[in-house]
Amino acid sequence: MRVLIVEDEPYLAEALRDGLRLEAIAADIALDGAVALELLEINEYDVVVLDRDLPMVHGDDVARHMGESHSGTRIIMLTAANLLDDKASGFGLGADDYLTKPFDIRELVLRVRALARRPSQGLPPVIEDEGVRVDVFRREVFRDGQYVSLTRKQFAVLNVLISAKGGVVSAEQLLERAWDENTDPFTNAVRITISSLRKRLGEPQLIHTLPGVGYRFGRGSDA
Numbered sequence: 001m002r003v004l005i006v007e008d009e010p011y012l013a014e015a016l017r018d019g020l021r022l023e024a025i026a027a028d029i030a031l032d033g034a035v036a037l038e039l040l041e042i043n044e045y046d047v048v049v050l051d052r053d054l055p056m057v058h059g060d061d062v063a064r065h066m067g068e069s070h071s072g073t074r075i076i077m078l079t080a081a082n083l084l085d086d087k088a089s090g091f092g093l094g095a096d097d098y099l100t101k102p103f104d105i106r107e108l109v110l111r112v113r114a115l116a117r118r119p120s121q122g123l124p125p126v127i128e129d130e131g132v133r134v135d136v137f138r139r140e141v142f143r144d145g146q147y148v149s150l151t152r153k154q155f156a157v158l159n160v161l162i163s164a165k166g167g168v169v170s171a172e173q174l175l176e177r178a179w180d181e182n183t184d185p186f187t188n189a190v191r192i193t194i195s196s197l198r199k200r201l202g203e204p205q206l207i208h209t210l211p212g213v214g215y216r217f218g219r220g221s222d223a
Contacts, residue, residue: 001046001113002028002046004036004047007029008032014029024153024159044073046116047076049078059079074096074116129217134155162217166217168213171190175190194207
């Protein structure tokens with residue numbers, strides 16, 4: 001899962017990013033509405049955490065743009081305005097959820113995950129395939145009923161692969177979905193994470209490499 005945090009207070013934005021990363025959620029930051037629009041054109045996000053009172057381009061205008069061009073991306077409006085009329089106008093602009101400041105980061109994580117699993121996103125709260133059970137909310141993985149301890153990044157990569165339902169996922173797509181924009185595109189982080197994830201999941205292997213193409217979750221052999 002990948003989230004864009006649009007918040008003009010740097011310390012708050014960084015705290016939100018760090019809190020999401022602790023829950024295996026990749027997150028990028030935009031400190032104004034103009035940067036947010038640029039990132040939305042470059043990257044694919046599951047959820048945008050959007051402050052309304054933004055410099056350069058107002059948060060309301062970012063929401064309007066998303067409604068026209070990014071129908072699959074969910075919006076959580078984040079603001080100090082807590083009157084019912086404020087919330088009504090936010091929902092009218094296309095927000096899927098509304099969280100007022102101050103708030104607990106744990107609540108934001110729950111709301112982000114709840115939005116990301118809505119039908120149009122194709123991310124159910126629990127995914128099961130080939131004896132592997134991934135609980136997105138609890139961040140737990142079981143194989144044949146046995147608990148599998150994973151790091152946050154291993155969990156994020158497994159979630160992307162198993163959600164592909166047997167499809168091939170390229171290394172570039174894994175970087176897009178499980179890492180943030182600061183990751184070196186030439187890094188070997190994907191290969192290293194895949195290798196360690198295979199070891200954690202055990203035998204028989206369920207993650208297979210298709211040289212020059214990517215990775216696939218399921219039964220079968222590496223190409």
